[in-house]
Every structure is written in structure tokens, then in C-alpha cells.
Amino acid sequence: MNAVEIEQAITDLADRPFDALNFPYSFLEAFGNKETTIKRLRAGTSNKSDLGGVLQTNNIHIAAADPGTVTETLAALKASPATAKAKAKFILTTDGEDFEAEDLTSGETVACAFKDFPDHFGFFLPLAGISTVRQISENAFDIRATSRLNRLYVELLKDNPDWGRAERRHDMNHFMARLIFCFFAEDTDIFVGRGKFTETIARMSAKDSSNTHQVVSTLFLAMNTKAGADRTAANIPRWADDFPYVNGGLFSGSMDVPTFSKIARSYLLHVGGLDWTKINPDIFGSMIQAVAEDEERGELGMHYTSVPNILKVLNPLFLDDLRARLDEASDNPRTLLNLRKRMSKIRVFDPACGSGNFLVIAYKEMRAIEAEINRRRGEPDHASEIPLTNLRGIELRDFPAEIARLALVIAEYQCDVLYRGQKLALAEFLPLRSENWITCGNALRLDWLSICPPSGTGVKIQADDLFGTPLDQAEIDFENEGGETYICGNPPYKGSNWRTTEQTEDLGAIASHKAQDWRALDYVAAWVIKAAQYGDRCRCATAFVTTNSICQGLQASILWPIVFGHGQSIAFAHTSFKWSNLASHNAGVIVIVVGITSDAAGKRRLFETDENGETRVREVSQINAYLLNASNVFVKGRKVPIGFDAEITDGSGALDGGNLILDKLSCEQVSASGSEDTARFVRPYLGSSEFIRGTQRWCLWIRDEELNKALEHPEIAKRVEAVRSYRRNAGTRARTAANRAHKFAWINKREGRQIIVPTVFSERREFITAGYLSDEYIINNAASIVQNASLYVLAIMSSTLHMSWVRAVAGKLKSDLRYTSATCYNTFPLPPLTEKNKADLTRCAEDILIAREHHFPATIADLYDPDSMPSELRAAHKHNDEVLERIYIGRRFKNDTERLEKLFDLYTKMTAADLPAEAKKRKAGANA
Structure with a gap:
């Protein structure tokens, strides 16, 4: 259950007559406990x-509790030995009149009337397994x-299905926005x-709801009609004449209202009965936008961005500077x-504004x-000089765009009152x-200028949403002469595996002429590029929340040369941190905040969040595309290693239609065929999956000089012929190998020990799970092989240092890391190693392998699960890290940032x- 469903369930429980016997079970049901549990x-x-x-x-x-004994009963629950033994996190008691509860972990308490306990539903969300943030608990109203x-929206659509169709959805959203304003x-x-x-x-409306829509329509008409003669002409009845003229585009246009059932009328009155003074426009808008989105309604109320996270964008972008100037x-x-x-000339522009929470927070902080x-000037009543017209946004969907405008109007009023x-x-x-x-539209297709x-300059575009088209704002823009523009927001991320066709076309329209590999970019990169282009024409600074992948691997080398080519540089960044809300599909996504500017002289700041959620800031000389205080260099794939002295290759490829590869049954069939021993033709066969999960497969491995002997075995002969037939009918590469059907199509296999390196592994892994194998094993092309490798190479590849490098420069397959030989192995920088260094690292690798063996038959997947990694294996890796890192700097690195x-x-x-001769020559000339 999500938080909205829980809130509704406990509200229904509070509305029912109190049943002392069944209340505890009903309460637990409200928090998602299954029937079998109850x-x-x-x-x-x-x-x-x-x-x-x-x-x-x-x-x-x-x-x-017995009547009047709630406090005493709570004390008894707290003192109960059973409470302690069962490790209960909460205690709760009520007599149907009073209600008390305590969080035994934090010591926080709730004491209220029974009917009001739903107001505190956020206090109990951990009972449903929701590790909520305090902001949700404190904003129960939203x-x-x-x-x-x-509930009102869904009920109205039941009775007015035509209002749910695409051609009338705008009218429905318009109507809901009007209602929200009226409730406020x-x-x-x-x-x-x-x-x-x-x-x-x-x-004024009948209890059977027959005229409810007419009453609401009349009230809307009154709010759209100026007092006096206009109202007389419009035949506004006396009971509606007390309502003020609101307009501003909010009540202009059609006065059409959907019809109400008795249930819908009841819901309308119930919504109006809430205390709307408690609304928080900075969070409410994000929650309510799911009301109009069918695919998001299942996680209603879960979509919000916390104020602290928004301030990670806005503070370093411009608010910190304003506060410093104030000091x-x-x-x-x-x-x-x-x-x-x-401040009156500062414009804040969010080109993916959703329901406007970045704009609302920016406005409230500026106010x-x-x-x-x-x-300080002795003018406490001075009218604000920060116009809402300086808060600008683009949103693709109709309803959030309208809610964004409404949220700003509410925020303005609340600030004026405050x-x-x-x-x-x-x-x-x-x-x-x-x-x-x-503006409602596709931000990647609109001209931001x-x-x-x-x-x-004047305005070239006019919005078409609920509040009407904007006026020609040339005068306002003229007053903004010399002002500052700040672009901000949280655009949609969408990696290449998740984009729609239309989104890929959006990205292509912006990036295809900039880079050949543009399809590898996340969708969010389009906003970054467009902001950089905007900076060509308008002095501005930009900060977006984005996936961390745009500053890693291939994406970093595609995106940032484009951005830097527009004269932008990275002014500040929050390195990877967890950006979570309560929506299941966005729980715990790892993001960064990147701020770019055309101001080459400004200070540069790196914000780094540790595993405890604590953030520290460093002033640095520059920030590169990988969000490091390092040279602006891009890591690109190489054919040979710059550090390792052993070559890495792909594994061998069978291209055999499955006929050379053997599972347990087919291995037994091969062994049973013929009179001669067939063991010499069968080898253990591994790829990434087999190595990590511990599954067993074998393959036929037949040398040319042993072919005739092997074909004496009927099962082997049948399989070789099947390979030949398959390759003749496959592609060109397969056909060229048809005349050697007893062998793999391509073979990367040398004599000597070999290191198997999985090419794809979970991003949860703390270490690269490489293995050290004898040359008996055949490694397929779903893994890489370090050929004829010394054991100390395994130690280096198994280090935190190497994993840090891989996380920074590797590509991704969906959310998994993709280890590529050219980019991860061949680019890894190693200082010169002495023989003693190699001997020390060899011992470290041996310790790691021995620690693995101690837990046989546990698989690599079992051993390297971060939540259950054996202590002696973790200790072996820790010692390995210490030995290697001392080779680099004489001590352990403090963190990944320092490593990188x-x-x-x-x-x-x-x-x-590797620099081109011309570039080196230019550099030498510049230094002469």
C-alpha cells in the first residue's frame, strides 16, 4: 500500500464506531498487513x-484501554517485557475517545483525540515498510x-466519461484547478x-446532487464577472454575488462543469472541509499531478521532490550568493x-517544471x-518587487502546467501574509x-529564447494553458535589462533502453549533428545541451538534477565536449547521492547535480555526500566531466594497456548453433558414445554467468591433429556435422568457419594461467569479481580474459581502486556496469611496480582466493553480495586495498573522490x- 491508500484506510477506520476488540486488527490491515497475517x-x-x-x-x-486510562495503558505497554522481547518499534493505545502512541526508537509521541489520529498517519508509515522522510510526516495535509x-476526480469521470477523453481532458484539469483555488x-x-x-x-445544491454542477458553474461565473453592471447583465444571483471577481484567466472561458452524483457531491464537500491553510505548494503540486495521469495514479501522492534536495540545486546556483551579499x-x-x-531582475527558468516545485521554492527563498x-531598511510593509513573471517554466503535460501556475499564485499570497x-x-x-x-509544450522542441x-527583447511565444495567453511582455523584459537568468530543474532521465521513439527523436534533434554516438546519451542530456546553447545568446547559469551516468564512461566523452564547446564549464556539482521519493519506480535512483556557467572566473565547488548522508564542500580549481578536481581529459578506449603488462582479449566464440556446448546430460551422452575415452575432447566451459553463479557447462575442444580420433565417436561426429550445417546457413562470419566445424569460430586461448573478467555485473558489487583459472578452462566471449596473467594482476583488478575507475569510465547495460577491455582495463593507470610490489600483491591475491575457497561451494554471487559478504573475504580485500593504495600515495585514500x-x-x-603533434607544438609555442 502507498501512503495515500494508508491515509484513506485509517480515515475510514476513524470514521467508524470504535470497536475495542477489533481495532488493533483493523489498524494493522490499514497499514497493508495481509489477511493471513491478521x-x-x-x-x-x-x-x-x-x-x-x-x-x-x-x-x-x-x-x-478502558475509558479514561489511555496514558496509563501506554505506560504499561512501554514497560511490558513482551514489548522488549518482541523488539516492537511502536506502542499504541486508545479508548475510542483519546489516542496515544510512541515510537520506541526515536522517542517521539502522538497524543490526540481518536477522531484526529489520521492527521498523524505519517508517524506510522514505517509500519508499512515505508522509510519515509520527515517532510512527508510533517505534511500530512498534502x-x-x-x-x-x-477520489473526487475518479468519481466525476465515472459519471462524465466524455470528460476523460483526450479532447476534454484539458477542461477537466481546468475545472480541478479552479476548485483547488476556491478551497484555498x-x-x-x-x-x-x-x-x-x-x-x-x-x-444551494440539492442533496440528490441534481443541480450541483449548476451551482458550481454559477459561482465560477461570478468569479469571472466584475462587480456592478457586468454582474447585473450576467444575471448573477444574490447568493453568488458575495464572491469576488478573481479572473486573471483562471475563471475565463467556458463555465461548463461536469455533473455530480450524490457520491461525487459528498466528496466535493469533504474536500472543502479540509483545512486548506495547511497547503504546501512546494510539495502539494508534485503529489497532485498524478491525479490526472492514469499511469501514475497507482502511486498517488508519492511524487514529490523534497525541499532539501531542491536546495541542492538552487543554493549553489544563486541563492548562496544572494545570502552572502545580504551578509x-x-x-x-x-x-x-x-x-x-x-533580485527584482532575476529570472528563474525551469524547462521541465512539472508542477512547479523548483520555481515555488526559488520564489519563497527569494521572498x-x-x-x-x-x-533592515525599516520598510516591513514594502510590496514585493519580485514578480511572478520572473518565474518561468515549460511543462509537457497539461495538468502539471496548470498546477504550477496555481502553486506560484498560492505561494505569492502565503509570502505576502507571512x-x-x-x-x-x-x-x-x-x-x-x-x-x-x-508554457505547456515540449521543451526540447520549443525555442527557449x-x-x-x-x-x-519582446516575447515571441504565447502559452495556451488555463490562465490564458500571456501579454506582450516587452516592458517587463526591458525592466529586466542587465538582470540574471538561472535555469534549473529535474528533467526526465530516460536511458537509451527506456526512451520512447518520440523521446529519441527529441534527443536526436538536439544532439545528432553534434556527435555520432548521440544515441548512447540519456534523455536528460538534451536539456543540458540545450541549456548550453541558450548560454550562447543569453548570459545565464544552469543547474540540473541528472543521472550520474552522463558523467561516466562513454556518455561523458560524448556530452561534455559539446557543452564545453559552447563556452560552458562546470561551476559546481553534487557528486552521486540517492534521490528517493516514495514512488516504487524512482526509489533510490542515484543522481548528481551539475551546475554549468559561461563565467570562466568564478569559484568552483564540489559537494560530496558520504554514506551517512553528510555533505561536505570543497573549493577546487576546476571540475572535469567526471566531476573531479582534475584535468579536463576524456577517457577513451585503447587497443593496448597503459598500465598492465598483460594483454586482455575477448573470450572464444563458438558460433555453433549450440552443438559444441554441453550441459550435464549432453556431456554424459558424449562420454557414453564409442569405446574410447572421450574426456580429452571435453573441457569445462565458462562465461560471466557460469563463473558468477557457479553453474556448470562443458564444451567440445578438439585439436586439428586429434580430429580423426574424435570423429570415431558417433555423438561427437553428429555434433560436428550439425555445426557445419549451421554455419553454412548462417552469416558470412559463420560460413568462413564451416570447413573447421570441429573448432570454435574464433579462438582467443593461450597457454598458461588466465584471469576471467565478467563483462557485465551488478552495480551493487563492491569489487570486480575476476577469477584465476588454469588453462584447462575455455572462456567464452561473454567474458574477457587476461592472457597468461601473473597473480598480482588479479589483486589489482580486485581492488577498490580499480572498481572506482571502472565506475567512472565504464558504460552501462541498463543499470549494470559493463566492463570493456578497451575502456576499463587498457586505460587503467598504474605506477611502475617493483618486484617487491608484485610479490606483495601476489600474496594479497592468494589471500582473496583462499578466503573464497573457505566458503566452497558458495558461488561468487553469494560471496560478493554486499549484504552478506564473509568477514574474512572482506578483510582480505581490505588488506589488498591497503597494499595497493600505499604503492600509489604511501597511505590509504580517504574516499573514491581522492582515488579518482x-x-x-x-x-x-x-x-x-598520445596528444597530436600539432597540439603539443601549439602548447610549446604558448609556453615559449
Whole structure:
């Protein structure tokens, strides 16, 4: 169950008559416990309570209290030996009037009336296995409002199916946005009289709902009609005449309203009954946008971006600088005035704005700085000089685009109330202004310069969403002369395996003429390139949340030369961190924040988040495409190693139609054929999968000089002939090998020990799971082979240092790492190794192999699961890391960043000879 479903379930529970006997079970059901779990608890087989309640191991101890004894019962639950023994995380008790609970881990408590406990549903979300962030727990209203609006939306579509069709979906979204505004306005005195909108509908519409749509339509008409003669002409009835003129495009156009069933009318009144003063436009919009998206409704209320994560983008992009200027200004009136004027000209542009949360947070943070300026200048009532028209966005989908505009309007009003008082806020709020700078469209196909033009130019594009088309804003843009533009947001990521055809075409339209390998780029790269192009014409700085893959491997070498070619450089970056919300398909995606600028002189900052979630910042001289304080060099594949002294190749390829490869049964069939021993023609056969998972296969391996002997065995002869037939009818490469059907089509096999290297492995792996094999084994082309390898090479390949390099430079297959010989092995920089170094590393490799053997028959997959890796194996790797890293810098590296910065520095020096002669000559001339 998701958080919205849980909230609805416990709300329904609170609305029912209290049943002391069944409440604990109903409560657990509301948090997703299955029927079989509840049955076991009822039967007592899994109920560990010693107080006559319900105790679920590792979860919660619940007991109904006698009337008036809730506090005492909670104390008894806490003191209960059974609570401690069962490691309960929560205790809860209620008598149907009062309700108390405690989180035994954090010590936080809830004490409220029984009917109000759904307001605290976020407190209990861990019971459903949801490791929620505090922001969700503290913003229960947003989930409750989203849940109610969704039920209303779905119910209206049942009775008005035509409103769900593509041609009317805009009308439905328009209608919902109007309702949200009215609910907010009636609870914040924008409409005089708390609850006025909802109460009017309840009073004027029939209980059978027959005229509810007419009442709502009349109210909308009143809000679209100026007072006086216009209302008389429009025949606005007296009961609707008290509602103010709102317009601003919000209530213009059609007054058509969907019809209501009795259930839909009930839902409408229920939504209106919520306290809309608690709305948080910075999170609410992201949640509610799923209401209108059929494919996302299953995770309703789960789509939000936390404020701290948004500030990881906005703070270093421009807010930190504004706050620093505020500190420098102190109480100097003129300096403060100049800062306020500067802020009035700042434009924030999100070209993938969704429901506007980046824009809302930017606006609220700027208003907080402006309010402090006004306070220091002794002008607390001064009207804001930050216009909403300076907050601009593009959104592909209709409903989020409308919600973004609405969220900004609500945020503006809330800021006015907070900083100037409700009286002034109300006096200046209505009617809404008709300027609208949230454009609905495909950001990758629109001209950003038309939507957010260079200062002093007119507007070329007009939006077509709910609030009407924007005016010609030449005057506003002229006032922005000399102002700053900041591009920000969280564009869709979509790797090459997940893009739609249309999205691939979008990316191609921007990148295909820039790079041959553009298809390897994630979709988000298109926004980065377009922002860099925008910087050619308009002085700006940009920061996006993106997948970390655009700063790794092949993508880094494709994307960043394009960006740097537009005169941009990386001004700041947050290195990889987990960007998670409660939606299952986006839980824990690893992202980065990258800020780019055309300002070559500004300071550069690297923000690094450790495994405990703590972030530290370093000022560095430069940031390269791999987000390191290192030279701007791109790692490209090589044919020969720059560091290792052993060659790596692909494995051998059978191209045999499966006839040379043997499973256990076919191996037995081969062995049973003929009178001679066939063991010499059968070899163990491995690829990445077999090596990691421990599965067994074999293959026929027949030398030319032994062919006649091998063909004496009927089963072998049959298989060789089958290979010949298969190759004759396959492609060109296969046909050329048809006359040697007893052998693999291509053979990469040498005498001596060999290291098998899986070419694809899980990104969860902490180490590359290479293996050291005798030359008896045949390794297929689903793995790589380090030929005739010394054991110390295995130690280096098994190190954290090498894995750090691979994570930075390797490509990916979906979410798995792809180990390529040319890019991962051949480019790895090694300092010169002494014989003692090699001997020390050889011993380390032996220790690793011995630690593996201790756990036979555990597979490599078992041994290298990060959650269950044996302690002695981990210790062997740790010692290996220490020995190797001391060779590089005389001590252990502090973290991956330090590892990579050293490796890139070494790589740059080791590949300096690869520079074209002309480039080296130019460099020498420049230094002369």
C-alpha cells in the first residue's frame, strides 16, 4: 500500500464506531498487513502480547484501554517485557475517545483525540515498510488533500466519461484547478467567510446532487464577472454575488462543469472541509499531478521532490550568493536597496517544471531574503518587487502546467501574509494578474529564447494553458535589462533502453549533428545541451538534477565536449547521492547535480555526500566531466594497456548453433558414445554467468591433429556435422568457419594461467569479481580474459581502486556496469611496480582466493553480495586495498573522490604522449 491508500484506510477506520476488540486488527490491515497475517494474530499463533492486546514482532504492540486510562495503558505497554522481547518499534493505545502512541526508537509521541489520529498517519508509515522522510510526516495535509481530490476526480469521470477523453481532458484539469483555488481561497479569507465556497454549494445544491454542477458553474461565473453592471447583465444571483471577481484567466472561458452524483457531491464537500491553510505548494503540486495521469495514479501522492534536495540545486546556483551579499550589506541602506533591485531582475527558468516545485521554492527563498532586506531598511510593509513573471517554466503535460501556475499564485499570497500581514496581502491579491509564464509544450522542441528571451527583447511565444495567453511582455523584459537568468530543474532521465521513439527523436534533434554516438546519451542530456546553447545568446547559469551516468564512461566523452564547446564549464556539482521519493519506480535512483556557467572566473565547488548522508564542500580549481578536481581529459578506449603488462582479449566464440556446448546430460551422452575415452575432447566451459553463479557447462575442444580420433565417436561426429550445417546457413562470419566445424569460430586461448573478467555485473558489487583459472578452462566471449596473467594482476583488478575507475569510465547495460577491455582495463593507470610490489600483491591475491575457497561451494554471487559478504573475504580485500593504495600515495585514500583524482592525474601524465603533434607544438609555442 502507498501512503495515500494508508491515509484513506485509517480515515475510514476513524470514521467508524470504535470497536475495542477489533481495532488493533483493523489498524494493522490499514497499514497493508495481509489477511493471513491478521488471521494468525487473531488465532494467537503470532500474537505475543502479555496485556491482552495485539503484539506483532518487530513492529507494534497495540492495546485497547478502558475509558479514561489511555496514558496509563501506554505506560504499561512501554514497560511490558513482551514489548522488549518482541523488539516492537511502536506502542499504541486508545479508548475510542483519546489516542496515544510512541515510537520506541526515536522517542517521539502522538497524543490526540481518536477522531484526529489520521492527521498523524505519517508517524506510522514505517509500519508499512515505508522509510519515509520527515517532510512527508510533517505534511500530512498534502497527502490527505491529494487523496480526496483523487477520489473526487475518479468519481466525476465515472459519471462524465466524455470528460476523460483526450479532447476534454484539458477542461477537466481546468475545472480541478479552479476548485483547488476556491478551497484555498475560502480558508484564507480571500473569500470573506471561512468555508464560504463549500458552504454555499452545500446550501444551494440539492442533496440528490441534481443541480450541483449548476451551482458550481454559477459561482465560477461570478468569479469571472466584475462587480456592478457586468454582474447585473450576467444575471448573477444574490447568493453568488458575495464572491469576488478573481479572473486573471483562471475563471475565463467556458463555465461548463461536469455533473455530480450524490457520491461525487459528498466528496466535493469533504474536500472543502479540509483545512486548506495547511497547503504546501512546494510539495502539494508534485503529489497532485498524478491525479490526472492514469499511469501514475497507482502511486498517488508519492511524487514529490523534497525541499532539501531542491536546495541542492538552487543554493549553489544563486541563492548562496544572494545570502552572502545580504551578509555583506549588513544594515547599509544603499547596498540593501541595490540588492533588492538586483533580485527584482532575476529570472528563474525551469524547462521541465512539472508542477512547479523548483520555481515555488526559488520564489519563497527569494521572498525570505527580500523580507530581511525590507526589515533592515525599516520598510516591513514594502510590496514585493519580485514578480511572478520572473518565474518561468515549460511543462509537457497539461495538468502539471496548470498546477504550477496555481502553486506560484498560492505561494505569492502565503509570502505576502507571512511578510506583510494578511490585510495587505488581501488588499493586493485580487483580481489575479493575467500574465502567465508557464508554457505547456515540449521543451526540447520549443525555442527557449522565445519563452525566456534575452533582456530587453519582446516575447515571441504565447502559452495556451488555463490562465490564458500571456501579454506582450516587452516592458517587463526591458525592466529586466542587465538582470540574471538561472535555469534549473529535474528533467526526465530516460536511458537509451527506456526512451520512447518520440523521446529519441527529441534527443536526436538536439544532439545528432553534434556527435555520432548521440544515441548512447540519456534523455536528460538534451536539456543540458540545450541549456548550453541558450548560454550562447543569453548570459545565464544552469543547474540540473541528472543521472550520474552522463558523467561516466562513454556518455561523458560524448556530452561534455559539446557543452564545453559552447563556452560552458562546470561551476559546481553534487557528486552521486540517492534521490528517493516514495514512488516504487524512482526509489533510490542515484543522481548528481551539475551546475554549468559561461563565467570562466568564478569559484568552483564540489559537494560530496558520504554514506551517512553528510555533505561536505570543497573549493577546487576546476571540475572535469567526471566531476573531479582534475584535468579536463576524456577517457577513451585503447587497443593496448597503459598500465598492465598483460594483454586482455575477448573470450572464444563458438558460433555453433549450440552443438559444441554441453550441459550435464549432453556431456554424459558424449562420454557414453564409442569405446574410447572421450574426456580429452571435453573441457569445462565458462562465461560471466557460469563463473558468477557457479553453474556448470562443458564444451567440445578438439585439436586439428586429434580430429580423426574424435570423429570415431558417433555423438561427437553428429555434433560436428550439425555445426557445419549451421554455419553454412548462417552469416558470412559463420560460413568462413564451416570447413573447421570441429573448432570454435574464433579462438582467443593461450597457454598458461588466465584471469576471467565478467563483462557485465551488478552495480551493487563492491569489487570486480575476476577469477584465476588454469588453462584447462575455455572462456567464452561473454567474458574477457587476461592472457597468461601473473597473480598480482588479479589483486589489482580486485581492488577498490580499480572498481572506482571502472565506475567512472565504464558504460552501462541498463543499470549494470559493463566492463570493456578497451575502456576499463587498457586505460587503467598504474605506477611502475617493483618486484617487491608484485610479490606483495601476489600474496594479497592468494589471500582473496583462499578466503573464497573457505566458503566452497558458495558461488561468487553469494560471496560478493554486499549484504552478506564473509568477514574474512572482506578483510582480505581490505588488506589488498591497503597494499595497493600505499604503492600509489604511501597511505590509504580517504574516499573514491581522492582515488579518482589521483588516477586521472596519473592517466593524464601517462597519455600525454598520445596528444597530436600539432597540439603539443601549439602548447610549446604558448609556453615559449
